Amino acid sequence: MSSLAVPQAEPRAGSTPGTAQDRRPPLRRRIALVPTVTLLLGALYCLLPVAWVVIAATKSGRELFSTFTFLPGTGFADNVRDLTAYRDGVYWQWMANSALYAGLGALLSTCVSAVSGYALATYRFRGRETIFNVLLAGVLMPPVILAVPQYLLLAQADLTDSYLSVLLPQILFPYGVYLARIYAAAAVPADVVEAGRMDGASEWRIFTRIALPMMIPGMVTVFLFQFVAIWNNFLLPYIMLSDDEKFPITLGLFTLLEQGANTPALYTLVITGAFLAVLPLVALFLVIQRFWSLDLLSGAVKS
Amino acid sequence: MPYTKRRRLVRTAVAIALGATTLAACGSESADSETESGPASLTYWTWTPGMDKVVDLWNKGPGKKDQITVTVKKQASGDTLVTKILTAHKAGKAPDLVQAEYQALPTLVSNDALADISKHVGGAEDEFAGGVWQQTTLGTDAVYAVPQDIGPMMFYYREDLFKQYGLTVPTTWDEFAETARKLKKAAPGKDLTTFSANDSGLFAGLAQQAGAKWWTTSGDQWKVSIDDAATQKVAKFWGGLVKEGAIDNQPMYTPAWNKALNTGKQIAWVSAVWAPGTLTTAAPDTKGKWAMAPLPQWSVSENRTGSWGGSSTAVTTDSKHQAAAAKFATWLNTDSEALNALAKESGIYPAATNAQTSGAFLKPPAYFSHQADFYRKAADIAETTAPSAWGPNVNVAYTTFKDTFGAAAKSKSDFGAALDEMQADTVADMKKQGFEVAP
Incomplete structure (x- = not known):
């Protein structure tokens, strides 16, 4: 799932002055061979496993290992039906759980990031750099390390094995705060904030009405990053949850795979499940992509 | 398989984090x-x-x-x-x-x-x-x-192909080696079976059958004997077969392995009583062509199996x-x-x-379904299960096994050295955990 690349904005037609009129001779448009081949190989490397999952999801258990790898099978509908039937549709429950964890978690953490990033970028106060440096250290710290201490903490509060136990630790997202600060510093000019103050707006009003709209494209990025991070997170929910009705999709698929030695592994179900679990991420990227182009419009300041 | 790696990563991460928090949680x-x-x-x-x-x-x-x-x-x-x-x-x-x-x-x-x-x-x-x-x-x-x-461990083989190549079901490990060589001569493209290092339980079971006792205690001290004579015998046996090319050295539970079983490229599998379930998904086309027999023995007079x-x-x-x-x-x-x-x-x-x-x-x-007395036979085999001796860090021994034997099988090199490493790593980990280990 992590192989999804952030789509690059296409340069707009006519965005570079002069290109439209300048009819270049074909010689100069010659494709650079080495970089292109390298990129193609890279793309192949990233896309082949995805293609494998897509094709393997269509194969029935009988076809999975016996037919040619990239030959589509005939069992997709059956696989989806079996997956839905597994433990009375618990798969869709996992999907819904993942959507809740990732959706709500990313939204909350984006809000927290926006507020703190804006504050760090706009206000000068004692300890600001210390906070920022601690934050940077937090960015470098893999969240995996924190899962067990977080579990022990939440166990003290009797919150383990609940939806909250997975949501709470993921609300503070150091990388998000870091991005938000950088973005706020670049997109919200001090002049604008100052002008707001001169006009008598409260700080909260300045933030929500003036700064936040300017920060939207950056916040969309933070939301996406955190959404993907939570969607793919494994260890935290693994430690926190014991009730498989509350599992997110990653954990659910893991239990599907690890059924004990005496049970045939449910490969077809796991593959179909993994394939279906990527779809929401793809859809999210396609839908949210357009917000990035807002960047050009909303970042502009009259000078 | 990709998840094996993830699982190990998870375990390592948890272990590190646990170590860091043990002190705090003791109270x-x-x-x-x-x-x-x-x-x-x-x-x-x-x-x-x-x-x-x-x-x-x-x-x-x-x-x-x-x-x-x-x-x-x-x-x-x-x-x-x-x-x-x-x-x-x-x-x-x-x-x-x-x-x-x-x-x-x-x-x-x-x-x-x-x-x-x-x-x-x-x-x-x-x-x-x-x-x-x-x-x-x-x-x-x-x-x-x-x-x-x-x-309980058993020997599974393709009844039809054994007949076709004139092979008899081996009752000792020597016969097993002979059978592998005979098949290689008759059909060079086929293998009797493979030595796979991706499930340590198989090797542990084989060692257990040979009489190995990996962990024992005396008083407050643990004794680790992963490199005891019995285990060395087992390691040498399989290492020898891999080295001379009498059997395959590819891991099990991969798509390639499933295919090898399904197409009859591999015609036997040393496994346990739950094998029918695995074979059902791995080799669906060969249903009804397999048969089960007791595990080969180290000497004619013995009758033991591992688990x-x-x-x-x-x-x-x-x-x-x-x-x-x-x-x-x-x-x-x-x-x-x-x-x-x-x-x-x-x-x-x-x-x-x-x-x-x-x-x-x-x-x-x-x-x-054609082997009507499957479970009667299985129960008799289960009765001969050798005692096992597990210790407090089997997971470490198993992980080292996968690494060292996996590499040795791939390069067809000395299994004895791999076994030594497994012993050394296991002892070192126990000492690190604070167990008293006898020299």
Whole structure:
């Protein structure tokens, strides 16, 4: 799932002055061979496993290992039906759980990031750099390390094995705060904030009405990053949850795979499940992509 | 497989984090073994598919009478579950009942996660073979679990292809080697089987058959003998076969392996009683062409097998209803109704000896429908299971095995050196964990 690349904005037609009129001779448009081949190989490397999952999801258990790898099978509908039937549709429950964890978690953490990033970028106060440096250290710290201490903490509060136990630790997202600060510093000019103050707006009003709209494209990025991070997170929910009705999709698929030695592994179900679990991420990227182009419009300041 | 790597990553990460927090959490442990009577509501971590249906029988029957309700929380199997149980135990929040593989019991016991239920399982011992029961007592007077399923090892082979190439079923390992060579001569493109290092349980079982005792205790000291003579014999045997090219060296459970079994490129598999399930998915086209025989022996006079897999039901020290939990664990693994349901819903091979030849096990598994006496034979083989000796860091030994033997099999190099490394790593880890290890 992590192989999804952030789509690059296409340069707009006519965005570079002069290109439209300048009819270049074909010689100069010659494709650079080495970089292109390298990129193609890279793309192949990233896309082949995805293609494998897509094709393997269509194969029935009988076809999975016996037919040619990239030959589509005939069992997709059956696989989806079996997956839905597994433990009375618990798969869709996992999907819904993942959507809740990732959706709500990313939204909350984006809000927290926006507020703190804006504050760090706009206000000068004692300890600001210390906070920022601690934050940077937090960015470098893999969240995996924190899962067990977080579990022990939440166990003290009797919150383990609940939806909250997975949501709470993921609300503070150091990388998000870091991005938000950088973005706020670049997109919200001090002049604008100052002008707001001169006009008598409260700080909260300045933030929500003036700064936040300017920060939207950056916040969309933070939301996406955190959404993907939570969607793919494994260890935290693994430690926190014991009730498989509350599992997110990653954990659910893991239990599907690890059924004990005496049970045939449910490969077809796991593959179909993994394939279906990527779809929401793809859809999210396609839908949210357009917000990035807002960047050009909303970042502009009259000078 | 990709998830093996993830699993290890997870385990390492948890281990690091656990190490960092052990000190902080030590204070919260409670040694409360007081048991309450009256209504009890128990949670049970298990990976067995269909267990909720079996537990329903309890909740509607004996459990209702005794006011003991059990709730199943389905988990993923494997070493990661052990880590999860230990983490929960650090917070005092382990469930009342857990499913645990036999080799994980010493780890759980040495972390004080499992309760001694010897007072509550009276009479259960007689239902099991001595070698199986011994694994739940760790050689002490305590009882830390009730055996659930076992995996006695057997030899599976393609009956039709054995006939075609004029091979006979090997009864000793020497004959096994001869059979492999004979097949290679008759059909160079085929292999009798493969040596795979991606499931350590197989090698552990083979060593157990040869008489190895990897972990033993004397007084307060542990003794690690992974490089004992018996294990060396096993390592040398398989290493030799791989080196001369008599058998394949590709890992099992890969798509390529499935294909090799399905197309008859590999014509035998050293496995355990649960193999029919694996073969059903791995080699669907060869249904009805396989047969099962006892494992080859090291000498003609011997009749022993090892075990690969199997698990038990244990009660945790965190449980406030240990007597009730032990009562359920005993019912689950000795009551004929429960065992029948386990066989039907979960497809497990029971540890209880009576159940091995009754109910669902009167008929052979569908994949072996032509071998009518499959389970009769299996029960006879199960009876010959050699005793096993597990220690508190089987997971480390297993991980090292996968790395060192995996590399040795791939490069067809010396298995003896790989074994030495496995021994050294295991001892080093035990010392690091603070166990007294005899030199």
